[in-house]
Structures are given as structure tokens and as C-alpha cells.
Amino acid sequence: MxxxxxxxxxxxxxxxxxxxxxxxxxxxxxxxxxxxxxxxxSSLRSKDMASYEVVQPVEEVDEDLIVDGIHVRTGLIEADGFMEVVNNCTNCHSAKLVTQNRMNAERWAATIDWMQETQNLWDLGRNEEIIINYLVTNYPPLKIGRRAPLTGVEWYELKE
Amino acid sequence: MKRRSFIKKATLSSLTVLVGTEIVFGEMIPSGYTPLALQDPDPFKLFQKNKEMILLNDRPWNLEAQAHLLDEKITSNEFMFIRNNGKVPENIDVKNWTVTIDGESVKQSKTYTLEELKSKFKHHTYQLTIECGGNGRAEFDPPAKGNQWTVGAVSCATWTGVRLKDILDDVGIKSNAVYIGYHAADAHLSGDAKKEPISRGVPMAKAMQEETLLAFQMNGKDIPLVHGYPVRLVSGGWPASTSGKWIQRISVRNKEHDGEKMTGSSYRVPCEPVAPGEKVKDEDMCIIESMPVKSLITYPKSGAVIDSGKKLSIRGHAWAGELEVTKMEYSIDYGSTWQAAKIEAPANRLAWQHFSASVSFPKKGYYEVWARATDAQGTSQPMLLPGWNPKGYLNNACHRIAVKVS
Structure with a gap:
């Protein structure tokens, strides 16, 4: 060359x-x-739900934000089984209905049965045990007896 | 996974709304889901409630008052508790709203437009006490499941409407009628359109009472949406769940109504008393009817510090379901001695009654003022929790406030 x-x-x-x-x-x-x-x-996608599933969320961080061991979006304590509770127990009702209730394992199981029989809750499979363990560990029943003392009184000067 | 993508969808679509562009994915939002109302969950603004109201649940919406918020003689919307079993209906078309009376025990079913109801029947106004059957549930041990109401799931507003009795007379009721059951426009939380969130009712005797109304006004104005606009069944003195909101249909039944939350353990207590925590079979549970005698100290707010030697004015309300409150007392020594309080007559039957007293304290220190009402049959409020029941209903234990004399 x-x-x-x-x-x-x-x-x-x-x-x-x-x-x-x-x-x-x-x-x-x-x-x-x-x-x-x-x-x-959006113009590139067909308008069915399936293709929509792949869209990345805009605020993924906020959705899972945990501050001082509390999941901000739901108010649930972050501990073993917490994500199973978020995914299975906050679809129909608020997490507030979960956190304000305190029951033992037997009564939670009965409550789950009731939700499955009457409220369209799906079969939880192996998650049921994980969820119940989470609930009785993090929200155990408190012994308050026949009448609890007054607590959390905010004192103020009353002028008449 | 499904739920997460659901949230993503919702976030995205509300973002597009925020940005002010076309709702690109509008048609992809699952039907029955309303992002705008639920994604901006400030119930205080949404329902015009006072900021001191306590939010128990945001799906479904459940809010309660605190004792001192209920000081008004006639409860205004701002302080009225919200108890929902399902989703608040949206896009209510008042012009085409109808109420149908049907069931096994009507001679023929009949449908009225809202206008017909208002023009055809005489209007009546009553002040009616509506208390959630589970008010006070938070105090039961072992705890009962459900919203953990403390003291604030009670109200007494004025309701204007037509008597259910007048409508039923117009329709024509067969002699075998036993119960009425309501059907309403709210949607089940699961989104299942075939399910009703709640469909309760009352026996015919209660349905035919003069004070049982199909109401279209609360405190002289259209009923607020969350309290049942445009028409609500109001049955004072009975569990609030019998006062159905957003009424579309009332069935006159030839048996005890068997709608959602009428059966099983809902709004029922053991027919015979049980030990705390005991299991009770559904067939051994009986429907709650008239609510028990109860009272609330609404002034002052718990925690008052007063100067020694000064008297303390207290006031509040007392009610007793179908009955009148005939005696009101207070104690500053945990029930060792009781002093009489002044109790006023009710504005009408089934309205709460106002009490007041001037309290003296013998020396400085910490006190609790306990209030106790007694009904016309001589039944008083217990100081301790009444009989435990699986669902935590009917806690009418004495209310008390803390006071310091310094």
C-alpha cells in the first residue's frame, strides 16, 4: 500500500x-x-395496564422512607415482617386500623379469617405467620385492667 | 408488587394533575378509586372539622371529638364525629336522587324523588343523640378490635326531615312487617361493587317512632356530605350505625334484617354476660338496641389548675338512649360521696340533657371529678368498665377529669 x-x-x-x-x-x-x-x-406505549406496570415511580424514596424506625407513609414500626404487613394489610384499609388494635396471635388469626371470609382478603400463604408474628411482637396487648388511671393530662391554669 | 405499582400509578396521575396538564393516565386509574380526595388527606379541611378532632382512621374515614370539644348544647359539624364503614360516595346527583321503599312487607314498592319526599310529607325537627355503639371501646381489656374510640363518638345535632312513619304509611305496610333495613350509596373498601359496606336497620316499633326521620338537613343546613348528604335515616338513642347515611332504599322486612353488619358479632353483645376474653358463638350474640345511660363532662377540659378556695363550675351532657336522665351526680373522692348536679329537661325526647354544678374542694391537691348519670329506670353509670364483650361495645363507665387545686 x-x-x-x-x-x-x-x-x-x-x-x-x-x-x-x-x-x-x-x-x-x-x-x-x-x-x-x-x-x-406515553405515545409509545399501548394503553393497557400491563405496560403501565413498568413505569418507574417518581417518588420511590418517599414511599419507603423510614424515620426513627417508623415507616413514614403508614406509621408502622420497621421490624421483621413489616413489608409483608404493608403489602397485605394496607390495600383496603388504613394502617391506622392495624396499629390501634392490639390482639394475641389467636385473635389476629381469627380476624384474618374473618377478612378472608367476608372482606375479600386473599390467601396470605406463608406470609400469614410472618404478619401475625410482626403484629404480636410490635403491637402486643396491654394490660389495662378494669379502669386505667388518667394519663397524659395537660395541665393549664383555669381563669374564670 | 401489585399494591406498589398501584401507588405509583396514583402518585403519577396526581402529579400530572398538580402539573396542570391533561390526566394522561386518567382511564387507567382503577374504577372506584378517587385519587384527588384520598391523595390529599387533610380530613380536617375536607370535612371542615376542628383541628383538635382525633383522626382514628383515614381509610375509611373515622374521626372523634374530645370531651371538651363537645361543650356546645347542639353539636355543630365542626365537632361531630365521623364513623364510616366504606367509601364516602362522590358525585351525588341530587336532582335524580331517589329513595325506594321495598321489601317483603310492603304492599307494593314505591320510589320517591328527593323533591317528592320534601313536598309530600310534613317536616319535623328534633335534636337527636347519635352515639357510636363502640364509643369507649379503647378501654376494654382484653382489647376489642375495631376503631379505638375513647369518648368522642357521640353528637347531638338538630335534624330536619320527614317521618319514616309517614312514608311507610303512604307506601302501605303489611301486617307481617318485622324490621326495616337501609341500603345506601357508599362503596365497599375492597372495591367490590356487589358488597355493601353496611346495611343495618331497626325493628318496626323504632321505625314508626315520631322522632325517626329521613332527614335532609342538619342544624338547619344541607347535611354535610360525610354525614349522609342528601338524605340520612336518623334513629336517635340507638347505635349510630342504625342512622344510615346516603339512603337510596329502605326495605321493609318480614324478618330481622340480615344486611351487612346486622349479623354475626357486629353491633351485638353476648345475650348472657361473659368473662373478659371469653369466646362467644355468633348465635349467642344479641343485637344492641337502645344505648345505655351515659354522661360527659365537657367543661372544663381535663387538666385545669385552679386557685385554692375557688369554686369550679363544671358542665356537660347526659343521655340514656330511649330513656330520660333523671339524676346527675358528681364525686371528687372516687365515689365515696356523691353530690347532686343540676340536670335540665331534654329539648325533646332522645336529645341529650345538660348538667351543671359548682364544685368546692376541701384542700389543695390532685382531684378527679367523676360524673354519674341515672336514667328513669334507676340504672346508673358504672365507675368501672361494664361487662366485657368481644367487640367492645357499650362502655358507659363514668367520665372523669383531672383537676389540681394550688
Missing amino acids: NEQDKFRATVKAVHRSLMLVLVAVVVFSGLLVFMMVDPDF
Whole structure:
């Protein structure tokens, strides 16, 4: 190969890579413009639920935020089984209905049976044991007897 | 996984709303789910409730008052507890709203528009006490499941409407009628359209009482949405669950109504007393009818510190279901001695009654003022918790406030 052919080949190679860069730039800016117009890419997807499932959440962090051992969104204590409770027990009703109730394992099991028989709760499978363990560990029944003393009184000066 | 993507969907669609663009995924929101109302969960704003009301549950909405918030003689919306079993209906079309009376024991079923109900029948106004059957549940040991109401699931507003009796007379009722059951527009939490969140009722004798109304006004205005707009069945003195909201249909039954939360252990207590924690079979549970005698000290708020030598004015309300309260007392020594309080006559039958007293304290120190009402049959409130029952109903134990004399 003489000098001229060598030079020609080099020019061709440079030209090819320049073209590649150019195509990349065009495609990339086209993509940017598309994103400005349609940030959710909704026009590319068919409108059925299945394809919608893959969309990434906008605020994933907030949804799972835990502060001082408490899951902010639900108010549940973060401990073993907590995610199973979130996923199975907060679909129909608020987590507040869970956290304000205190029962032993037997009564939780009966409550779950009742929800399955009458409230369309699904079969929990192996999660049932995990959920019940979480509940009796983190929200155990308190012994308050026949009448508890007054607690949490906020004292204030009464002027009449 | 399903629930998480559900949340994502909701977040996304509410974001698009916030941004002010078209709701791109509007048609993908599961039917029956209303992100706007639920994603901005400030129930105090949403339902115009006082900020001191206690939120027990946000799905379904359940809020209660505190004793001192109930000081008004006639409870205003701001301080009225909310107890929901399902989802509050949306997009109520008042113009096309109808109430149908049907069931085995009507001569023929009949449908009225709201306008017809209002124009055809005479209007009546009563002040009616409505208390949740589970008010006070939080104090039971072993605890009972459900919303842990303390003292604030009671109200006494004025209700204006037409007598259910007048409507039933107009429809024509067979002699074998036993019970009425309501059907309403609220939706089941699970989203299952075939399920009713609640469908309760009362025996014919209660249904035919003068004070049992199909009401369309509360305190002289349209009933607030969360309290049953546009029409609510009001049966004072009985568990609030018998005062159905958003009424679309009333069935006159030839047997005890068997709608949702009429059967099993709902709104029922053991027919015979049981030990705390004991299991009770469904067939041994009896329906709660008239609520028991009870009272609430609404002034001052618990925690008052007063100067020694000064008298303390206390006041509050007392009620006794179908009965009148005939005696009101208070004690500052844990029931060792009781002093009489002044008790007023009710505004009408089934309205709560106001009591007041001027309390003297013998020396400085910590006191509790306990209040005790007695009904016309001589039954008084217990100082300790009344009989334990599996669902934690009917806690009418004496209310008390803490006072310091310094």
C-alpha cells in the first residue's frame, strides 16, 4: 500500500467516525426533544395496564422512607415482617386500623379469617405467620385492667 | 408488587394533575378509586372539622371529638364525629336522587324523588343523640378490635326531615312487617361493587317512632356530605350505625334484617354476660338496641389548675338512649360521696340533657371529678368498665377529669 492509499483509508475512517458521531448527536437531540414534548413516553406505549406496570415511580424514596424506625407513609414500626404487613394489610384499609388494635396471635388469626371470609382478603400463604408474628411482637396487648388511671393530662391554669 | 405499582400509578396521575396538564393516565386509574380526595388527606379541611378532632382512621374515614370539644348544647359539624364503614360516595346527583321503599312487607314498592319526599310529607325537627355503639371501646381489656374510640363518638345535632312513619304509611305496610333495613350509596373498601359496606336497620316499633326521620338537613343546613348528604335515616338513642347515611332504599322486612353488619358479632353483645376474653358463638350474640345511660363532662377540659378556695363550675351532657336522665351526680373522692348536679329537661325526647354544678374542694391537691348519670329506670353509670364483650361495645363507665387545686 502506497502513501496515497494509506491517507485515503485514514480519511475514510475519520469520515465514518464523524458520521457516527453526527448520527448519535441527531438521535440524542431527537430523543431530548421527544422527552420535552412527552416526558412519560406515553405515545409509545399501548394503553393497557400491563405496560403501565413498568413505569418507574417518581417518588420511590418517599414511599419507603423510614424515620426513627417508623415507616413514614403508614406509621408502622420497621421490624421483621413489616413489608409483608404493608403489602397485605394496607390495600383496603388504613394502617391506622392495624396499629390501634392490639390482639394475641389467636385473635389476629381469627380476624384474618374473618377478612378472608367476608372482606375479600386473599390467601396470605406463608406470609400469614410472618404478619401475625410482626403484629404480636410490635403491637402486643396491654394490660389495662378494669379502669386505667388518667394519663397524659395537660395541665393549664383555669381563669374564670 | 401489585399494591406498589398501584401507588405509583396514583402518585403519577396526581402529579400530572398538580402539573396542570391533561390526566394522561386518567382511564387507567382503577374504577372506584378517587385519587384527588384520598391523595390529599387533610380530613380536617375536607370535612371542615376542628383541628383538635382525633383522626382514628383515614381509610375509611373515622374521626372523634374530645370531651371538651363537645361543650356546645347542639353539636355543630365542626365537632361531630365521623364513623364510616366504606367509601364516602362522590358525585351525588341530587336532582335524580331517589329513595325506594321495598321489601317483603310492603304492599307494593314505591320510589320517591328527593323533591317528592320534601313536598309530600310534613317536616319535623328534633335534636337527636347519635352515639357510636363502640364509643369507649379503647378501654376494654382484653382489647376489642375495631376503631379505638375513647369518648368522642357521640353528637347531638338538630335534624330536619320527614317521618319514616309517614312514608311507610303512604307506601302501605303489611301486617307481617318485622324490621326495616337501609341500603345506601357508599362503596365497599375492597372495591367490590356487589358488597355493601353496611346495611343495618331497626325493628318496626323504632321505625314508626315520631322522632325517626329521613332527614335532609342538619342544624338547619344541607347535611354535610360525610354525614349522609342528601338524605340520612336518623334513629336517635340507638347505635349510630342504625342512622344510615346516603339512603337510596329502605326495605321493609318480614324478618330481622340480615344486611351487612346486622349479623354475626357486629353491633351485638353476648345475650348472657361473659368473662373478659371469653369466646362467644355468633348465635349467642344479641343485637344492641337502645344505648345505655351515659354522661360527659365537657367543661372544663381535663387538666385545669385552679386557685385554692375557688369554686369550679363544671358542665356537660347526659343521655340514656330511649330513656330520660333523671339524676346527675358528681364525686371528687372516687365515689365515696356523691353530690347532686343540676340536670335540665331534654329539648325533646332522645336529645341529650345538660348538667351543671359548682364544685368546692376541701384542700389543695390532685382531684378527679367523676360524673354519674341515672336514667328513669334507676340504672346508673358504672365507675368501672361494664361487662366485657368481644367487640367492645357499650362502655358507659363514668367520665372523669383531672383537676389540681394550688
